[in-house]
Amino acid sequence: MIILSHASLVRGGRSVLQDVNLAFEPGELIGLCGPNGAGKSSLIGLCAGDLAPSSGSVSLHDIAPALCPPDELALLRAVMSQNPALEHPFPVAEVVALGSPATPMADRESVLHELGCADLLRRIYTELSGGERRLVQLARIFLQAERATGLGHRPWLLLDEPVSQLDLGRSQQVMHALKARAARGLGVVAVMHDIELASRHAERLLVLGHGRVIADGDPNAALSEDTLRQAWQVEARIEAESPGPGVRVRVMASSGRRTPAN
Amino acid sequence: MPKPAVDRLAAGLLVATPLLMFAALWVGPVAVSPAALFDDPVARTIVFELRLPRILAAALIGAALGAAGALLQALLRNPLADPALIGVSGGAALGAACMLAIGGSGSLALGLPVPLAAFVGALAATLLVWRLGAVRGHLQLSAILLAGIAINTLAGALVGLLLTFANDPVLRATTFWLFGSLTEVRWPSLLLLMLLVPPAVIHLERRAIALDVYQLGDMEARHAGTDVRRLQWEGVILASLLTGLAVASAGIIGFIGLMVPHFMRLLGGPGHGGRFLQSALGGALLLLFADAVARTAAAPAEIPVGLLTALLGAPFFLWLLRRELSRGGLAGG
Numbered sequence: 234m235i236i237l238s239h240a241s242l243v244r245g246g247r248s249v250l251q252d253v254n255l256a257f258e259p260g261e262l263i264g265l266c267g268p269n270g271a272g273k274s275s276l277i278g279l280c281a282g283d284l285a286p287s288s289g290s291v292s293l294h295d296i297a298p299a300l301c302p303p304d305e306l307a308l309l310r311a312v313m314s315q316n317p318a319l320e321h322p323f324p325v326a327e328v329v330a331l332g333s334p335a336t337p338m339a340d341r342e343s344v345l346h347e348l349g350c351a352d353l354l355r356r357i358y359t360e361l362s363g364g365e366r367r368l369v370q371l372a373r374i375f376l377q378a379e380r381a382t383g384l385g386h387r388p389w390l391l392l393d394e395p396v397s398q399l400d401l402g403r404s405q406q407v408m409h410a411l412k413a414r415a416a417r418g419l420g421v422v423a424v425m426h427d428i429e430l431a432s433r434h435a436e437r438l439l440v441l442g443h444g445r446v447i448a449d450g451d452p453n454a455a456l457s458e459d460t461l462r463q464a465w466q467v468e469a470r471i472e473a474e475s476p477g478p479g480v481r482v483r484v485m486a487s488s489g490r491r492t493p494a495n
Numbered sequence: 496m497p498k499p500a501v502d503r504l505a506a507g508l509l510v511a512t513p514l515l516m517f518a519a520l521w522v523g524p525v526a527v528s529p530a531a532l533f534d535d536p537v538a539r540t541i542v543f544e545l546r547l548p549r550i551l552a553a554a555l556i557g558a559a560l561g562a563a564g565a566l567l568q569a570l571l572r573n574p575l576a577d578p579a580l581i582g583v584s585g586g587a588a589l590g591a592a593c594m595l596a597i598g599g600s601g602s603l604a605l606g607l608p609v610p611l612a613a614f615v616g617a618l619a620a621t622l623l624v625w626r627l628g629a630v631r632g633h634l635q636l637s638a639i640l641l642a643g644i645a646i647n648t649l650a651g652a653l654v655g656l657l658l659t660f661a662n663d664p665v666l667r668a669t670t671f672w673l674f675g676s677l678t679e680v681r682w683p684s685l686l687l688l689m690l691l692v693p694p695a696v697i698h699l700e701r702r703a704i705a706l707d708v709y710q711l712g713d714m715e716a717r718h719a720g721t722d723v724r725r726l727q728w729e730g731v732i733l734a735s736l737l738t739g740l741a742v743a744s745a746g747i748i749g750f751i752g753l754m755v756p757h758f759m760r761l762l763g764g765p766g767h768g769g770r771f772l773q774s775a776l777g778g779a780l781l782l783l784f785a786d787a788v789a790r791t792a793a794a795p796a797e798i799p800v801g802l803l804t805a806l807l808g809a810p811f812f813l814w815l816l817r818r819e820l821s822r823g824g825l826a827g828g
Contacts, residue, residue: 283714307720318712320572321765331711331719334704377719 234258235280235389235420239289242275242444249275250444252289259387259420262412264435264452266428268465271441273424274315277391280422281312293389310389311377315397317370322359325369329354332376344372344379347413349406364398371395371407378419389420396425408434432456433479440464456480504763508776512554515783519550522787524794552680553786553800554779555688556741557751561778562696562771563737564752565759569706569767570730571628573636574757575815577808578738579749581639582620582646587735587742589650590616596657610687614739620646621731636819675748675801677786684744691740692775695733699771702726706767748801750808751778757815 235257242250250272257263257280265273278284279291282298291298294309301309311332319328329341338354345351350368353361358369374390381388390411396404404427412434415421425431431438432452440448440455442464448455453473461469461482468485520542521527531538560578567576567583578584594612623646628639658666705726709716713723741748755777759770782800785807789800 281718283717303717303722304720307718312715312718314712314714314718316712317715318572319710321710323707323710323765327707327764327766331708 234292234294235422236292237276237279237286237289238291240279240286240291241288242272242279242284243287244275244284248444250279250286253444253446255439255446255449257389257420257422259389260415260418261436262408262415262421262423262434264428264431264438265422265424265441266426266431266438266464267441267447271464272444273441274393275444276441277312277393277422277424280389281310281391282306283312294387307377308381308384308386308388310391311374311381313370313374313390313392313395315393317366319358322357325353325356325358325361328358328369329372329376332373332378333380336376336380340379341372341376344375345369347375347406347410348372349403362398364400364403367395367398368403368407371410375410375414378414382419387418387420389422390414392421392423394424394426396423396427396430404430428456429479429482433474453478453480456482502769504759505769505772505776508773508780512776512779512783515780516550516554519553519783519787520546523790548682548685549677549680549786550783552677552685552688552744553782555685555692556677556680556745556748557778557780557782558696558775559688559692559737559741559778560748560751560782561755561774561776562692562699563734563741564778565756565767565770565774566699566730566734566737567752568756569709569770570727570734571634571636571639572710573634573639574760575636575640575753575812575819577750577753577812578617578734578741579647579747580753580812581624581643582650583617583624583734583738584742584747584749585647585650586620586623587613587617587739588747589653590614590619590739591743592654592657596661607687610684610740610743613743614736616650617735617739617742618732620650621735625731674799675746675804676789676797676799677745678797680744688740688744691736695737696771696775699733700769702729703767703770706730710765746801748782748804750804750812751781753815754808754811755781757811 237253237255240250240253241248253276265276267273275284279286280293280298282293282301285299298306326338326341329345330336342351342354345354348368348371350365353365353369358366361369374392378388378390395411396407399407408430411421411423415436435452437450438448438452438455439446440460447464448457448460456471458469458471461467461471470483472481472483474480521529523546525541527538527541532542563578564576567578567581568574591609591613594609598608624639624642627642628634630638658670705721708719708721709723709726711719716723756770756774759773759777763769763773785803786800789798789803792798
């Protein structure tokens with residue numbers, strides 16, 4: 234379980250998260266949405282132990298992640314960050330195995346297959362497109378989590394924009410892979426900008442705005458017109474997907490953030 | 496991650512290195528044949544007291560520089576790092592020169608103070624490069640190379656200043672650093688190299704997977720379970736130790752740490768499993784070969800071996816620099 238209790242975060246003199254109270258249960262896919270700069274990546278950073286709260290507390294499996302040694306922490310959560318900086322021409326098979334070094338080749342292929350990209354196995358990482366690199370990194374994260382599971386842990390998957398740069402089909406495939414892991418009892422928190430996609434696949438949706446929780450709960454309930462107005466400052470019409478789950482968001486053409494005129 | 500190609504490469508180098516060492520015993524300004532060892536005491540003196548320690552030193556110093564280069568390239572996540580280029584060797588030379596000036600002795604062969612001072616100088620230079628090379632928390636190649644130029648210039652100027660005030664033995668002993676040479680290596684410093692270089696290379700091989708993961712970036716490596724601070728400190732200390740030992744024994748011999756890891760990466764792939772052993776053996780081979788040429792090409796005079804490696808290495812560096820520039824500038828790191 235991940236618990237944030239009155240957690241606040243100040244970075245560079247700016248308040249990024251304010252008095253956040255949350256409890257995440259494993260076994261569900263939690264979508265984390267919100268506009269740019271809302272504090273989504275910082276929230277992932279707090280849960281992952283990259284950042285320590287300025288006040289309040291964060292606990293992951295009953296420990297403070299920011300104080301946990303990296304090797305132990307790697308068994309409790311696997312994290313996908315926005316921009317891994319691998320610039321050496323590693324074969325994809327080796328990059329995937331960085332998540333769990335002794336993994337047999339068949340297992341590396343199988344995790345890529347699940348993400349619909351088994352054909353990448355023998356390619357060179359630096360020659361891949363941005364989206365393909367994301368898939369390979371996600372496969373690496375999955376293997377790290379599988380290793381931890383094999384050692385008797387129930388790791389969290391904390392994913393910062395796992396479907397960014399991915400096409401329609403691959404995004405669906407990734408969401409199915411995440412749901413499959415949640416169904417196996419893992420906790421999955423995924424930052425997503427596509428709120429329709431999030432509403433269709435997540436079991437719980439959390440909307441952040443200005444460092445605060447604006448909505449939290451069942452996606453259809455959490456994504457209200459009022460939530461969109463508060464978080465994204467857009468006027469939009471929300472329609473329930475039929476058949477559900479999920480919603481459609483129709484943003485009004487005239488809405489959107491405006492820079493005040495001088 | 497070891498794989499067959501990597502293993503084959505290491506095995507080939509493991510066979511080639513002792514063979515070249517054995518061959519080098521019979522190369523020099525004086526012709527000596529193996530048969531002469533049985534009945535000629537002069538031949539025995541030449542082979543066992545002059546050539547053998549020198550050949551062992553060439554192999555170990557080459558190994559230290561090859562491994563140090565591979566390590567710095569891994570730590571800085573950049574293929575252009577070399578102990579001499581980025582100022583680590585310059586720092587080591589300055590440390591050693593200071594100790595010689597304080598001690599007032601021209602002998603590099605005795606005792607621990609000179610290698611220790613070289614290690615401290617190398618460590619200070621590495622930490623300085625690291626600090627100056629980090630722009631907004633990220634290592635940048637251009638900043639690293641510029642920091643290296645600055646440190647090398649400063650270290651060179653200070654060594655020059657020490658030479659100005661040095662007495663004759665110190666002057667003689669210190670001058671060879673400017674070029675790098677194996678003429679002054681004797682058994683005590685050789686013992687130190689034997690004692691420290693192989694365990695350092697073995698230790699680095701054990702950290703190969705962590706260094707692979709480290710290539711993902713600091714934060715990603717931490718996410719994957721690597722204690723990044725510890726890995727970086729270990730790396731900085733070992734790179735300084737290997738470079739300090741090499742410089743204390745033979746002065747600044749550049750470009751081995753640049754060229755050898757690069758070729759090993761071309762032959763064995765970008766993974767670090769096997770890289771340190773390969774780079775150490777490749778460095779040994781290159782310096783053995785360069786030293787054999789240095790001893791014989793202008794016999795009876797001797798060419799400083801550091802000049803030969805620079806003649807080979809500087810054009811290679813320019814080629815590599817041009818390639819990196821064409822790949823997207825010097826901002827990587």
